[in-house]
Amino acid sequence: MKANDLLVLANRNLWRRKGRTILTVLGMTIGTVSVIVLFSLGIGLAEWQRVSMEQWGSLNIITVSQAFFYPGMPEEERDKLRLLNEQAVSEIEAMPGVLGVAPAFTVGGEARKGRERGYLQLIGIEPGKMALMEFEPKAGRLLHDEDRYNVVAGAHVINNFMQLGRPGPAAVIGPPAGRDSLELLDQRLVLTLQNARGQKRRYTLNVVGILGPQFAERAHSVYAPLSLLREMHNFINQGAQPAQVHLVEPVNRQRDQAAGLQRVRRRERLELQYSFASVRTKSVEYTKQLGEELRQMGYQAHSIADQLEGIEQGTRTVQAVLGGIGAISLLVATIGIINTMVMSIYERTREIAVIKVLGASFSDIRGLFLTEAALIGLLGGILGLVCSFLLSLLINIYAGAAIGAGAMGPEAPPVRISVIPLWLTVFALAFSTTIGLIAGLYPATRAMRLDPVTAMRHY
Amino acid sequence: MAILALRDIVKKYRMGDSIVTALDHLSITVEDGEFVTVSGTSGCGKTTLLNIAAGLERPTKGEVRFRNVALNKLKEKDLVLFRRKFMGFVFQGYNLLPALTALENVALPLVFAGIARKERLARAMQALELVGLADRCRHKPMEMSGGQQQRVSIARALVNRPKIIFADEPTGNLDTRTSAEIVAHLKEAAKRDRQTVVLVTHDSNIAGIADRIIYMSDGRLVDE
Ligand SMILES: Nc1ncnc2c1ncn2[C@@H]1O[C@H](COP(=O)(O)OP(=O)(O)O)[C@@H](O)[C@H]1O
Ligand SMILES: [Mg+2]
Numbered sequence: 013m014k015a016n017d018l019l020v021l022a023n024r025n026l027w028r029r030k031g032r033t034i035l036t037v038l039g040m041t042i043g044t045v046s047v048i049v050l051f052s053l054g055i056g057l058a059e060w061q062r063v064s065m066e067q068w069g070s071l072n073i074i075t076v077s078q079a080f081f082y083p084g085m086p087e088e089e090r091d092k093l094r095l096l097n098e099q100a101v102s103e104i105e106a107m108p109g110v111l112g113v114a115p116a117f118t119v120g121g122e123a124r125k126g127r128e129r130g131y132l133q134l135i136g137i138e139p140g141k142m143a144l145m146e147f148e149p150k151a152g153r154l155l156h157d158e159d160r161y162n163v164v165a166g167a168h169v170i171n172n173f174m175q176l177g178r179p180g181p182a183a184v185i186g187p188p189a190g191r192d193s194l195e196l197l198d199q200r201l202v203l204t205l206q207n208a209r210g211q212k213r214r215y216t217l218n219v220v221g222i223l224g225p226q227f228a229e230r231a232h233s234v235y236a237p238l239s240l241l242r243e244m245h246n247f248i249n250q251g252a253q254p255a256q257v258h259l260v261e262p263v264n265r266q267r268d269q270a271a272g273l274q275r276v277r278r279r280e281r282l283e284l285q286y287s288f289a290s291v292r293t294k295s296v297e298y299t300k301q302l303g304e305e306l307r308q309m310g311y312q313a314h315s316i317a318d319q320l321e322g323i324e325q326g327t328r329t330v331q332a333v334l335g336g337i338g339a340i341s342l343l344v345a346t347i348g349i350i351n352t353m354v355m356s357i358y359e360r361t362r363e364i365a366v367i368k369v370l371g372a373s374f375s376d377i378r379g380l381f382l383t384e385a386a387l388i389g390l391l392g393g394i395l396g397l398v399c400s401f402l403l404s405l406l407i408n409i410y411a412g413a414a415i416g417a418g419a420m421g422p423e424a425p426p427v428r429i430s431v432i433p434l435w436l437t438v439f440a441l442a443f444s445t446t447i448g449l450i451a452g453l454y455p456a457t458r459a460m461r462l463d464p465v466t467a468m469r470h471y
Numbered sequence: 472m473a474i475l476a477l478r479d480i481v482k483k484y485r486m487g488d489s490i491v492t493a494l495d496h497l498s499i500t501v502e503d504g505e506f507v508t509v510s511g512t513s514g515c516g517k518t519t520l521l522n523i524a525a526g527l528e529r530p531t532k533g534e535v536r537f538r539n540v541a542l543n544k545l546k547e548k549d550l551v552l553f554r555r556k557f558m559g560f561v562f563q564g565y566n567l568l569p570a571l572t573a574l575e576n577v578a579l580p581l582v583f584a585g586i587a588r589k590e591r592l593a594r595a596m597q598a599l600e601l602v603g604l605a606d607r608c609r610h611k612p613m614e615m616s617g618g619q620q621q622r623v624s625i626a627r628a629l630v631n632r633p634k635i636i637f638a639d640e641p642t643g644n645l646d647t648r649t650s651a652e653i654v655a656h657l658k659e660a661a662k663r664d665r666q667t668v669v670l671v672t673h674d675s676n677i678a679g680i681a682d683r684i685i686y687m688s689d690g691r692l693v694d695e
Binding site: 013014017021024025028362363366367368369370371372373374376464465467468469 | 522560639
């Protein structure tokens with residue numbers, strides 16, 4: 013028997029009992045809808061979390077700094093402590109999955125902008141690495157190699173500045189005060205630094221770019237060429253016991269506690285140590301993996317992706333629970349198909365015997381009933397898919413808007429809480445058809461075994 | 472030459488604790504092209520005989536030779552091939568598929584034989600013409616009389632151009648005149664293509680047109 017004849021005949025048989033077939037298909041539809049929609053909620057949840065994480069910082073960047081020494085630190089951890097110096101940067105750069113490393117110095121200080129005064133958090137970066145580190149200006153430009161006193165400011169830096177004479181917090185924490193960040197563009201900021209000897213030095217900085225709204229963690233910093241920051245660092249450290257001294261060689265004995273700082277080996281003290289370094293990775297997977305490796309190596313390393321891991325774990329649990337609930341209704345639908353097929357075989361006992369006498373082989377009969385069951389599954393799958401898309405749309409319109417507003421303020425765009433990716437569509441159709449086939453297995457085998465003699469005996 | 476030879480066939484059925492002997496050391500030979508009728512009281516084993524001769528059932532003892540092949544030793548898979556190629560069946564209850572039209576019903580054996588749609592519909596149409604029902608080809612079985620349904624089922628038995636046709640009381644549900652007509656159709660077709668017919672009937676009129684009449688009683692031959 014040819015495949016297309018099989019399909020035509022199976023389809024014909026299916027619609028002899030329209031009501032029953034429709035009800036069975038409906039059962040399958042409900043099963044499919046519950047699986048798809050519940051799955052889509054799990055996927056939507058994960059995607060939404062990812063998007064909200066990405067607003068905070070890049071998933072492809074790890075921030076590495078020297079681990080802190082603390083008194084009473086276990087010896088084996090202390091021995092692992094590493095300096096973040098030139099050599100370390102090139103070591104990290106050579107690790108697989110690393111696209112680039114941008115070492116940075118930070119300096120903080122009071123700055124003036126015309127008649128206003130504010131605290132500046134200055135971060136030095138090699139201008140050529142800004143694009144790699146996913147800096148995006150919303151106005152102006154990023155730094156060039158020739159820039160010396162030009163800087164790029166985060167979107168909320170403007171809110172650090174206050175009119176002279178009025179008291180106020182240096183840095184704004186929480187919702188921004190709402191000044192237009194573009195106000196800062198092309199402005200001069202005058203930063204005054206003081207070193208341990210009490211000497212002062214003035215730097216006049218020119219704002220050539222304002223960062224876009226992405227990566228909230230960068231919004232309060234001002235980015236300057238690394239060479240300028242190195243110079244500032246050297247100035248500040250003149251005459252000072254380097255602040256990082258205790259990082260270099262930790263104090264481990266009681267009697268050293270007072271004199272501990274003097275125990276620093278000269279070579280290490282003079283060595284340049286960066287405040288931190290940004291490591292750009294190839295992908296989120298590498299970010300997670302490299303973060304772990306860097307911590308193993310003795311650095312401090314953190315990234316947005318670290319938090320993603322924990323959240324994803326939670327999401328997976330939610331997905332499994334939702335999927336499980338869907339699976340139950342699918343199981344019920346499967347039993348429905350088996351029931352329908354078994355009933356159909358009871359009704360058609362004589363007919364099956366007749367076609368056996370007329371030359372239908374075992375595989376013809378089995379194929380016929382398997383095809384019928386698979387068709388029920390497929391139809392249920394298609395109908396379920398259509399219903400799922402509608403339901404998903406409704407969920408996104410009503411529940412999504414409410415959740416978006418609840419999480420990110422009234423003007424926030426609606427959250428797509430239910431997401432049906434292509435793979436889920438394909439998977440759902442293949443899955444429902446397979447379920448139909450599995451459900452048809454037992455009835456088809458029964459039909460196959462029926463005795464053809466039944467056709468000849470006239471009861 | 473004998474197309475069918477049953478030798479010393481015994482068929483026993485288990486009915487709960489007791490054993491029923493449906494065929495009791497029965498031997499028959501049917502010649503190629505012969506039109507044979509089988510008569511006998513109800514329950515004497517006629518249907519059982521037909522089933523065993525067609526390879527639908529296996530004898531408890533004895534040998535069935537069809538064109539010199541021992542059917543009782545063949546596997547189910549090969550028996551199906553034999554049925555498709557060499558055998559046609561007419562049942563007492565017509566046994567047409569209610570979902571299919573007359574034409575589709577006639578073409579059904581060719582579907583299982585894997586013959587392409589166009590060819591099998593053409594052949595089915597020819598067979599319907601042979602029984603005088605070409606104009607009813609689009610009708611469903613429910614829309615036809617008993618006699619017409621049985622003519623469709625005869626067309627179905629003829630469609631694969633079998634060597635032998637087994638008919639089990641094909642006129643059992645029909646009036647005398649229709650019965651005579653139907654059997655005439657069958658005989659005419661069979662004679663033209665030199666097909667062998669084994670036909671079970673109670674009706675002595677019908678038995679009358681046979682080349683040979685076999686009488687059975689209690690699973691044995693009583694007379695020829
Ligand atoms: N499957 C079966 N199980 C038990 N007994 C059967 C079975 N088939 C037939 N018989 C018995 O075998 C005998 C012959 O039956 P059958 O060949 O149908 O007779 P006929 O067709 O001549 O009326 C009867 O006594 C019947 O009861
Ligand atoms: Mg009988």
